[in-house]
Amino acid sequence: MATQINPCCSSSTTFSPSSLNQETFFSAKLFNFSRKSSPSRWVFKIHSRINPKNQFELKSSNGYPLNAVSLQDVGPNNVMNQSHLPSFNSLRRLFLISCYHFLLAFRVGAAEKPLAKEVVLPEQTGSSLSVTIVGASGDLAKKKIFPALFALFYEDCLPRNFIIFGYARTLMTDEELREIISRTLTCRIDKRENCGDKMEEFLQRCFYHSGQYNSKEDFAGLNNELKQKEDGKSSNRLFYLSIPPDIFVDAVRCASCEASSKTGWTRVIVEKPFGRDLESSAELTRSLKKYLAEDQIFRIDHYLGKELVENLSVLRFSNLVFEPLWSRNYIRNVQFIFSEDFGTEGRGGYFDNYGIIRDIMQNHLLQILALFAMETPVSLDAEDIRNEKVKVLRSMKRLCLEDVVTGQYKGQSKGGKSYLGYTEDPTVPNNSVTPTFAAAAFFIDNARWDGVPFLMKAGKALNTRRAEIRVQFRHVPGNLYKRSFGMDMDKATNELVLRVQPDEAIYLKINSKVPGLGMRLDRSDLNLLYSTRYPKEIPDAYERLLLDAIEGERRLFIRSDELNAAWSIFTPLLKELETKKIAPELYPYGSRGPVGAHYLAAKYNVRWGDTAGDE
Ligand SMILES: NC(=O)C1=CN([C@@H]2O[C@H](COP(=O)(O)OP(=O)(O)OC[C@H]3O[C@@H](n4cnc5c(N)ncnc54)[C@H](OP(=O)(O)O)[C@@H]3O)[C@@H](O)[C@H]2O)C=CC1
Numbered sequence: 001m002a003t004q005i006n007p008c009c010s011s012s013t014t015f016s017p018s019s020l021n022q023e024t025f026f027s028a029k030l031f032n033f034s035r036k037s038s039p040s041r042w043v044f045k046i047h048s049r050i051n052p053k054n055q056f057e058l059k060s061s062n063g064y065p066l067n068a069v070s071l072q073d074v075g076p077n078n079v080m081n082q083s084h085l086p087s088f089n090s091l092r093r094l095f096l097i098s099c100y101h102f103l104l105a106f107r108v109g110a111a112e113k114p115l116a117k118e119v120v121l122p123e124q125t126g127s128s129l130s131v132t133i134v135g136a137s138g139d140l141a142k143k144k145i146f147p148a149l150f151a152l153f154y155e156d157c158l159p160r161n162f163i164i165f166g167y168a169r170t171l172m173t174d175e176e177l178r179e180i181i182s183r184t185l186t187c188r189i190d191k192r193e194n195c196g197d198k199m200e201e202f203l204q205r206c207f208y209h210s211g212q213y214n215s216k217e218d219f220a221g222l223n224n225e226l227k228q229k230e231d232g233k234s235s236n237r238l239f240y241l242s243i244p245p246d247i248f249v250d251a252v253r254c255a256s257c258e259a260s261s262k263t264g265w266t267r268v269i270v271e272k273p274f275g276r277d278l279e280s281s282a283e284l285t286r287s288l289k290k291y292l293a294e295d296q297i298f299r300i301d302h303y304l305g306k307e308l309v310e311n312l313s314v315l316r317f318s319n320l321v322f323e324p325l326w327s328r329n330y331i332r333n334v335q336f337i338f339s340e341d342f343g344t345e346g347r348g349g350y351f352d353n354y355g356i357i358r359d360i361m362q363n364h365l366l367q368i369l370a371l372f373a374m375e376t377p378v379s380l381d382a383e384d385i386r387n388e389k390v391k392v393l394r395s396m397k398r399l400c401l402e403d404v405v406t407g408q409y410k411g412q413s414k415g416g417k418s419y420l421g422y423t424e425d426p427t428v429p430n431n432s433v434t435p436t437f438a439a440a441a442f443f444i445d446n447a448r449w450d451g452v453p454f455l456m457k458a459g460k461a462l463n464t465r466r467a468e469i470r471v472q473f474r475h476v477p478g479n480l481y482k483r484s485f486g487m488d489m490d491k492a493t494n495e496l497v498l499r500v501q502p503d504e505a506i507y508l509k510i511n512s513k514v515p516g517l518g519m520r521l522d523r524s525d526l527n528l529l530y531s532t533r534y535p536k537e538i539p540d541a542y543e544r545l546l547l548d549a550i551e552g553e554r555r556l557f558i559r560s561d562e563l564n565a566a567w568s569i570f571t572p573l574l575k576e577l578e579t580k581k582i583a584p585e586l587y588p589y590g591s592r593g594p595v596g597a598h599y600l601a602a603k604y605n606v607r608w609g610d611t612a613g614d615e
Pocket residue numbers: 135136137138139140141168169170213241242243244245247271272273350
C-alpha cells in the first residue's frame with residue numbers, strides 16, 4: 001500500500017517535533033522580533049501554521065513542516081542580505097531544538113497533561129491570512145486561482161481566519177464576484193459531497209475591491225477593507241498578480257506602499273511571462289526588488305506544480321534502478337514534448353508578443369529539463385534544489401539557429417469543420433511570423449551529460465494534447481537477440497516515459513519474450529497508470545503552488561538567478577529569429593507539426609518517441 005502524506009491532514013495533537021513546529025514557539029512569544037516599519041516596508045513576523053479548526057498542521061509540498069518561515073524583507077532600502085539567512089536559521093533551529101527538548105522533558109511522566117502554558121494555540125493568536133487576487137476579473141483568476149483556493153478550502157488546507165479579495169478595475173460588487181466564482185467553478189471538487197454547502201461558506205469569505213493598478217489611493221482603500229475584515233488580528237497577506245506583465249511593477253509598488261501587512265508576512269505570486277529576454281527580465285527583477293526582497297517574490301511556473309513533475313525527482317533519487325543510469329553512459333537522448341490540440345483562441349494578443357519559445361520552452365520545458373538533469377541536491381530544501389538547477393542551466397550551451405525549427409499553424413477544414421489559421425485570429429497581425437511551434441536541440445556541457453541531445457518540441461493546434469518526458473536509453477552492446485529486431489536497433493531501445501498529462505503515467509518500454517514455444521520478442525510496457533494505481537483525483541498544480549506560497553515553501557518557485565540563466569540560453573536565438581524575421585514552416589491545424597522537426601532530430605540520430613507508432 002502507498003504511504004500517503006496528506007499535506008493538510010497530519011494531526012498536530014501528538015507531541016512531536018513536527019507538531020511542535022517553529023511557529024508555535026514563535027507565536028508563543030518565546031521569541032519576539034519586531035522591526036520599525038516605514039510606509040513602504042514589508043514587515044515580517046512569524047505566525048502559527050496550525051489550522052485551528054481541525055488542529056491540522058499545514059504542510060508544504062515537501063511533506064514536512066518547513067525549516068523556515070520566510071525571513072521577510074524589511075523595506076525597499078533595507079533588503080535583508082540573503083547571506084544572513086543561514087546563520088539566522090541555524091540559530092533559530094538551535095533555539096527550537098532546545099525548546100523542544102525542554103518541553104519534552106516537561107512532558108515526561110505527564111503524558112496526559114495539556115500542553116505547556118507558554119505554547120499558545122492559533123485560536124489564541126488569531127492570526128489571519130488574506131489572499132488578494134490582483135486581476136480578479138481575468139481569465140486565469142476564474143479558470144485556475146479561485147477554483148484552486150476553493151479546493152484548498154474544501155480540503156481544510158486554509159487557516160480558519162482567511163479571506164480572499166478580488167481586485168481589478170472592473171466595477172463589481174462582492175455578490176457579483178461570488179456569482180462569477182460559483183459560475184466558473186471548474187475544480188476537481190465540484191462533484192464532491194457537500195460541494196454546494198462548502199461553496200457557500202467559501203463565497204462568504206470572498207470580497208471585491210475595484211481600483212486601478214497604478215493608484216496608491218485605490219490600494220489604500222483595499223488596505224482599509226482588508227484591515228476591517230481582518231478584524232484586528234495579525235495578518236499575513238498574499239498577493240497574486242494575475243494581470244498582464246506590463247503592469248506588474250505598478251501593482252507591486254502600490255500594494256507594497258499601501259497594502260502590505262504591518263503585522264505579518266507579505267508575499268507576492270508573480271505570473272509569467274517574466275520579461276521577454278535577458279534584459280527585460282533583469283529589469284523586471286530589479287524593479288520588483290525595489291519593493292520586495294527576493295524571498296517575498298514567488299515566480300510561479302505551474303508546470304512545477306504538476307504531479308508527474310513532482311514525481312520526477314522521487315523516481316530518480318529514491319529508486320536505485322534509475323539513478324545509476326542517469327547519465328551519458330546509458331542515456332542516448334531525452335525528449336520534452338508539449339502539444340495542444342487548440343490554437344491561441346482568445347489569447348492571440350498576448351501570444352503574438354511572445355511566441356511558443358517564450359510561452360512554453362523557456363519556462364515550463366526548461367524547468368523540467370533542469371530538474372531532470374541536475375545533480376543530487378544536498379537536501380530537499382528549496383535553496384539546495386534551486387542551486388542545483390541553476391548549475392545545470394548555466395552549463396547549457398546557448399541555443400543556436402541551426403538547432404531550432406519553428407512553425408506556425410495554418411487554417412484547415414476537417415470533418416466538415418473549419419479551423420482558423422494563426423494569422424486569421426483577429427488579434428494577430430496578418431503578417432505575423434511568431435512561431436506557434438518550435439523544436440530545439442540542447443546540450444549540457446558537463447561530465448554527466450556531455451554529447452547527449454536534449455530535445456524539446458512544443459506546439460499549439462496539433463493533433464493531440466499531451467505533455468511528456470521521454471528518456472531513450474542506449475542500445476544493448478552485443479545484444480544476443482539482435483536478430484529478432486531486424487535492422488532497426490532503435491526498436492530494441494528501452495524508453496522511459498513520464499506522461500505529465502493527460503492520463504498521468506510512468507511507463508518503461510522493455511523487450512520481452514512472447515510466451516510460447518520458440519523465441520519471439522515483443523515490446524511491452526511496465527506501466528504505472530495513475531488512474532488505476534491511485535484512483536483519488538490529483539490536485540491541480542495551482543493548488544499545490546498556492547499552498548506552498550502560503551507556507552513559504554519556495555522549492556517550486558523560480559529564483560531570479562535561475563531566471564537569468566534560463567534567459568541566457570534563449571535570448572541570442574530569440575533576437576536572431578526576430579531580427580532576421582525567420583519565416584516559420586506552416587503546418588495544418590490539427591496535424592503533427594512541421595516536418596522540419598524530424599530532420600532536426602535525425603541530425604542527432606534521434607527519433608521522436610511520440611511518433612514511433614507504437615504509442
Ligand atoms: N490565462 C491563462 O491561461 C494563463 C495566464 N498566465 C498569465 O497570468 C496573467 C493573467 O492572465 P489572464 O487572466 O489570462 O489575463 P487577462 O488578459 O484576462 O487579464 C487579467 C485582468 O487584468 C486586467 N487587464 C487586462 N488588460 C489590461 C491592460 N492592458 N491594462 C490594465 N489592466 C488590464 C483586466 O481586468 P480589469 O479590466 O477588470 O482591470 C483583466 O481581467 C498574465 O500575466 C498571463 O500571462 C499564465 C499562464 C496561463
